[in-house]
Amino acid sequence: MTIPLLGLIVFTPAVGAAALMFVRNDDVVRWMALGVTVLDFVLCIAMLGGFDTSTHEMQFTETRPWVPALGITYTLGIDGISAPFVFLTALLGWISVLASWVAIDRKVKEFMVSLLAMQALMLGVFCALDLFLFYVFWEAMLIPMYLIIGVWGGDGRVYAAFKFFLYTLAGSLMFLIGIIMLYFHGGETFDIRTLMAQDLPFQVQSWLFFAFLIAFAVKVPMVPVHTWLPDAHVQAPTAGSIILAAVLLKMGAYGFLRFSLPMLPEATVHYSTLMLVLSAVAIVYGGLLALAQDDLKKLVAYSSISHMGLVTLGIFTLNLRGLEGGILQMFNHGVTTGALFLSVGLIYERTHTRSIADYGGLMKAAPVYTAFLALFTLSSMALPGTNSFVGELLVLSGAFAANLAVGAAAVLGALLGAAYLLRMYRKVALGPASIGVRFKIRDVNAREMAAILPLAVFVLWIGLYPKPFLEIIDASVKHLLAQVHGKGGAQ
Amino acid sequence: MDPVISIRPLLAVAVAGLAALAVLLLNNREKLRDVVSPLAAITMFAIVASMAPTVLAGGTVDLRLFEILPGIDFAFRVDALGMVFATVSSLLWIVASIYSIGYMRHLNEHAQTRFFACFAASLAAAVGGAFAANLFTLVIFYEVLSLVTYPLVYHHEDEEGWTGSRKYLVYLMGASKSVLLAALALTYQIAGSLDFVAGGLLAGANASAPLLTVVYFCYLFGFAKAAVMPMHAWLPAAMVAPTPVSALLHAVAVVKMGVFCVLRVVFHVFGAGLVGGLGLGIATAYVVSFTILMASIYALTRDDLKARLAYSTVSQLSYIVLGAVLLSPAAMVGGIIHIAAHAFSKITLFFCAGSIYCASGKRNISDMAGIGRRLPWTMGAFFVGSLSMIGVPPAAGFISKWYLALGSVEAGETPFLIVLLISSVLNAAYFLPVSYAAFFGTEAEECPATVREIPMLTIPLVATAILSVAMGIFPDYFLALAERVVR
Numbered sequence: 001m002t003i004p005l006l007g008l009i010v011f012t013p014a015v016g017a018a019a020l021m022f023v024r025n026d027d028v029v030r031w032m033a034l035g036v037t038v039l040d041f042v043l044c045i046a047m048l049g050g051f052d053t054s055t056h057e058m059q060f061t062e063t064r065p066w067v068p069a070l071g072i073t074y075t076l077g078i079d080g081i082s083a084p085f086v087f088l089t090a091l092l093g094w095i096s097v098l099a100s101w102v103a104i105d106r107k108v109k110e111f112m113v114s115l116l117a118m119q120a121l122m123l124g125v126f127c128a129l130d131l132f133l134f135y136v137f138w139e140a141m142l143i144p145m146y147l148i149i150g151v152w153g154g155d156g157r158v159y160a161a162f163k164f165f166l167y168t169l170a171g172s173l174m175f176l177i178g179i180i181m182l183y184f185h186g187g188e189t190f191d192i193r194t195l196m197a198q199d200l201p202f203q204v205q206s207w208l209f210f211a212f213l214i215a216f217a218v219k220v221p222m223v224p225v226h227t228w229l230p231d232a233h234v235q236a237p238t239a240g241s242i243i244l245a246a247v248l249l250k251m252g253a254y255g256f257l258r259f260s261l262p263m264l265p266e267a268t269v270h271y272s273t274l275m276l277v278l279s280a281v282a283i284v285y286g287g288l289l290a291l292a293q294d295d296l297k298k299l300v301a302y303s304s305i306s307h308m309g310l311v312t313l314g315i316f317t318l319n320l321r322g323l324e325g326g327i328l329q330m331f332n333h334g335v336t337t338g339a340l341f342l343s344v345g346l347i348y349e350r351t352h353t354r355s356i357a358d359y360g361g362l363m364k365a366a367p368v369y370t371a372f373l374a375l376f377t378l379s380s381m382a383l384p385g386t387n388s389f390v391g392e393l394l395v396l397s398g399a400f401a402a403n404l405a406v407g408a409a410a411v412l413g414a415l416l417g418a419a420y421l422l423r424m425y426r427k428v429a430l431g432p433a434s435i436g437v438r439f440k441i442r443d444v445n446a447r448e449m450a451a452i453l454p455l456a457v458f459v460l461w462i463g464l465y466p467k468p469f470l471e472i473i474d475a476s477v478k479h480l481l482a483q484v485h486g487k488g489g490a491q
Numbered sequence: 492m493d494p495v496i497s498i499r500p501l502l503a504v505a506v507a508g509l510a511a512l513a514v515l516l517l518n519n520r521e522k523l524r525d526v527v528s529p530l531a532a533i534t535m536f537a538i539v540a541s542m543a544p545t546v547l548a549g550g551t552v553d554l555r556l557f558e559i560l561p562g563i564d565f566a567f568r569v570d571a572l573g574m575v576f577a578t579v580s581s582l583l584w585i586v587a588s589i590y591s592i593g594y595m596r597h598l599n600e601h602a603q604t605r606f607f608a609c610f611a612a613s614l615a616a617a618v619g620g621a622f623a624a625n626l627f628t629l630v631i632f633y634e635v636l637s638l639v640t641y642p643l644v645y646h647h648e649d650e651e652g653w654t655g656s657r658k659y660l661v662y663l664m665g666a667s668k669s670v671l672l673a674a675l676a677l678t679y680q681i682a683g684s685l686d687f688v689a690g691g692l693l694a695g696a697n698a699s700a701p702l703l704t705v706v707y708f709c710y711l712f713g714f715a716k717a718a719v720m721p722m723h724a725w726l727p728a729a730m731v732a733p734t735p736v737s738a739l740l741h742a743v744a745v746v747k748m749g750v751f752c753v754l755r756v757v758f759h760v761f762g763a764g765l766v767g768g769l770g771l772g773i774a775t776a777y778v779v780s781f782t783i784l785m786a787s788i789y790a791l792t793r794d795d796l797k798a799r800l801a802y803s804t805v806s807q808l809s810y811i812v813l814g815a816v817l818l819s820p821a822a823m824v825g826g827i828i829h830i831a832a833h834a835f836s837k838i839t840l841f842f843c844a845g846s847i848y849c850a851s852g853k854r855n856i857s858d859m860a861g862i863g864r865r866l867p868w869t870m871g872a873f874f875v876g877s878l879s880m881i882g883v884p885p886a887a888g889f890i891s892k893w894y895l896a897l898g899s900v901e902a903g904e905t906p907f908l909i910v911l912l913i914s915s916v917l918n919a920a921y922f923l924p925v926s927y928a929a930f931f932g933t934e935a936e937e938c939p940a941t942v943r944e945i946p947m948l949t950i951p952l953v954a955t956a957i958l959s960v961a962m963g964i965f966p967d968y969f970l971a972l973a974e975r976v977v978r
Contacts, residue, residue: 381668382668383634383638384630384631385631385635390559390560392672393675396672397676397679397680400676400677401680407676408673411669411670411673412669414668414672418668422664426657426660430645431653464559465559465565467557467558470560
């Protein structure tokens, strides 16, 4: 009997969460949560070690009947498109625990339980190959995230949590309707692989495309359904922001890749121009909003809207470079924005202000911290040599092939990115040392270093040698393109 | 001739990179720290020089490290054009590192560790760019150069420093994150690669003429370090940096990186055939001619010596581009060797400006009357540098201008011959009054006797002045390299 590796990866955090409920000491809770997430990460590395990059087929599949009467099964499996995000989720799992080590000082146990539950559900989303199972994970995620924002958040946490919940719930309802429709039109099955092979009429595809679009657009988020994001980010504790930005936002884009493109190829091709335009709007609008922010978290949040616009832009170019760039950019955004929120969190713990105007001359007080901040800022603005540049170049190259005007808009977004990020860095790190003196800021300690260093490694690694990452996704992306264009006609 | 596979290109970059690290680590041991830079400079020059015979014989030194994306490697290739840039940068770093120590110590500047570390890192980036085998690798070093020179520009950390450095970054990053990025993505999309190819990567590419024209101008203005108007304003703003920075970086490494990139694009991305065929050469020639003349006129109006030198640099950089885009063999040779000629002469002039400032605290030309009697070596070197910039034989500038003039006749484009002549007159008009006032001007009050030559500054500037003349008399090395590029 083979070891159900994916099942282990998904349920290790869940079991950990259950076990944590019986622990009383806060320190033990922290160490246990760290142990569980690190174990999960190790399992994940083992999984990647056995991952076959030469095939687009689902790997590590495991399946058990669940509700046979409705054709619902418990089926897990990953391909080149989901594998990077399983890894990303597991990576940020233990980083989130480290980021909450001292920042969360009340109801530690409850927090860690929520965090671990969240991780299990997110991993479940990326691994599920049964649509019903997927939906269960997808919906259930709302609850721990709601708690993380609503209980451990800032002053406006209740409003933000509620807004987050309402937006995503509204989107999810459309998703549910879509799933039911797909179930009946797709041969009464929930098996994602079977559904991908169906040839639905264009009319049905169109309806489903828009039902899914609403659901996924809220998650990405795309303009104009993005307004929950800044509130959620500003109010969430650091770990919440990291998870939200690094993993949760990827789910919308992942939904497009897993459902819209392969299952609804004709509709996808038909509406791709609309999607390109929406993405371009998000890129530019998000960038402009970020330019106007004084709150560090809001700035990163709005930059996320812009950067996720680049992701959806890449996906809907429907060519190889665009898609690979889009997926790589999803991973990059996870690493970089996760790191930026972590950096903001670290400094907020020391100063209790997020206003850029309060900062200045941080480099003198905390040179190591500032060096990391510089690296992540440069990564976020996609400087050549960092991870985002590779993704950006691929996406833009794909975008120019698809539509010159949209490509030009994306370039404008890149310029805006450089503007707001460099402005932020200059005001925070350089200039007269105001806040450093006032708060006697200490530099990063060993725990913080352990959280921040791995992300820095990925920034440079993908920036200079993205080949291993691209190899993982390559076969699956090519297969996905064949699915889209095979049924959707010529490009 | 088969390429020589060697690790030396990487070593040359690594020497400067490690020097930057060593400087940081030796933060508290000033004497030891200050030895690092000259040592690294000499080592780097030796490594670069060791590759010269291969390149002069028509070969290349290659090092392919790893694949970044399909069609894009992280790779070095030392060819004749890169050799010109690398030789000049590494040779002048030796002199500049000694000058910097003298300058920084004399003024008792703050943050000297940061200064020397960034300085060494800049050289690593410049030489890395010179040896880059494709646009991707080149652009990585190009951006690193922008970043590591930024702290050098805001070095003084005063109001002026923040304003100037802000402008510096806005121009350089703004250009590269907009038009340059678009040009790169479009090139990759059209050609499927970003390699430098003899005769042009895009030659024979399946793309429309308007699109290629757009890509070309995106490169020309995207490489803002070349300071082609209107992308020039960062250069005068960068003059808030300490003078050694202005000398080596903003007269040699940084700006030459800009024109070097433009030359790469003209020769090895588009290729002379395509640039000529699309009529881009002549269009560019008019753009840069405007820059040549306008910048000279700006220079005339500046009383601050460094500002005048900065505008002169803007003007002279466009000479290099002009030579390349005229596309006749002689003009291209002239453009390429002007990289070296301008470097030797302009670094001399900046060294002199720094020397005057250290000795007397004076920045404005109008205050320098009679200073030549106190600083004869400095002002003598300044005179030599000026003559070279004006193009008076036997100084280096004469050789490049001669080839440029010959080339514009050869190309049948006499308007640019006239541009060259007018600009030479303008050069004389803004340089010679400085020397005249220094030696023959009389000031109301006599220059105090405390104003005297500082050996650690004077020796390097005399050395570069000698280099300026020596290159004019023995131009063979650079001519041979330039002819390799053109051939």
